[in-house]
Amino acid sequence: MKESLVIINSIILFFLSCVHFYWALGGKKWLVYALPTNTNPTSSLNFSPGFFATMIVGLGLLAFSVIVGSNISIYEDTLYSVILTRVIGAIFIIRAIGDFNYVGIKKKIKETVFAKKDSQLFIPLCFWLGISSILITFIP
Numbered sequence: 001m002k003e004s005l006v007i008i009n010s011i012i013l014f015f016l017s018c019v020h021f022y023w024a025l026g027g028k029k030w031l032v033y034a035l036p037t038n039t040n041p042t043s044s045l046n047f048s049p050g051f052f053a054t055m056i057v058g059l060g061l062l063a064f065s066v067i068v069g070s071n072i073s074i075y076e077d078t079l080y081s082v083i084l085t086r087v088i089g090a091i092f093i094i095r096a097i098g099d100f101n102y103v104g105i106k107k108k109i110k111e112t113v114f115a116k117k118d119s120q121l122f123i124p125l126c127f128w129l130g131i132s133s134i135l136i137t138f139i140p
Helices: 002-024 051-069 079-097 113-136
Strands: none
Touching: 002 051, 002 113, 051 079, 079 113
8 A cells, every 4th residue: 555655646746746847848738727816816827936946846846756756665764755755745734724815725715717726636636645645654
């Protein structure tokens, strides 16, 4: 079971990193769903992250994929991989809870394109990544 969770999470994180690299290089697909907008459902973006910010997120997600992957039995489990995987889990749980305005289960703005996609996809995905990443560290 542990190996399955590690593989699933690593693949998800790797895919998410690839999407961020695509956006950093100028891709536009799915971008409307990925960035919060103001309260008007058709308004402009609150911010527009640039190349470097998007690359940093992509590299971070790629690092998360490698760290979570290091928990599989072909590698030696170390205290560092366990601690870092728990931190990754906590990051995703905090993201799922949100900032109390634009993202997460506690968001106030709920009628924008992003907010709807956040509720349908991003929050459940973040809870999955958070809880399963922490669970990985407790399975022998």
